Amino acid sequence: MRNRKGLLIVGLALLLTSIPxxxxxxxxxxxxxxxxxxxxxDLATVRGIIEIEAVAGALEAQGFDKAAVETRLAQLSDxxxxxxxxxxxxxxxxxxxxxxxxxxxxGVLIVLLLLVI
Numbered sequence: 001m002r003n004r005k006g007l008l009i010v011g012l013a014l015l016l017t018s019i020p021x022x023x024x025x026x027x028x029x030x031x032x033x034x035x036x037x038x039x040x041x042d043l044a045t046v047r048g049i050i051e052i053e054a055v056a057g058a059l060e061a062q063g064f065d066k067a068a069v070e071t072r073l074a075q076l077s078d079x080x081x082x083x084x085x086x087x088x089x090x091x092x093x094x095x096x097x098x099x100x101x102x103x104x105x106x107g108v109l110i111v112l113l114l115l116v117i
Contacts, residue, residue, distance in 0.1 A: 039078055042085035046073060049088055
């Protein structure tokens, strides 16, 4: 009796996990002018960051004046521009991130502990 219950539970589990799950279609656009509106919003986001004095100075130090930056922005595809606008807070001008500095600190601490012991 106990063996049958176990076999029944295993059989039901296999049956339920083997049912395929199908995704339904999702429209790529919800509005006719969504691409134009989204591109303009993304451009506004990126331009707002570029106009910060420190960012503009860093770009000019690398040889990019405002006209060159605008030309490069115009050449970006919609997907690239959207990705840039969505992830603008993750872009680092130079140096290590806080997480990377944490790993460096832990590595130094471990080496010091190994030397002391």
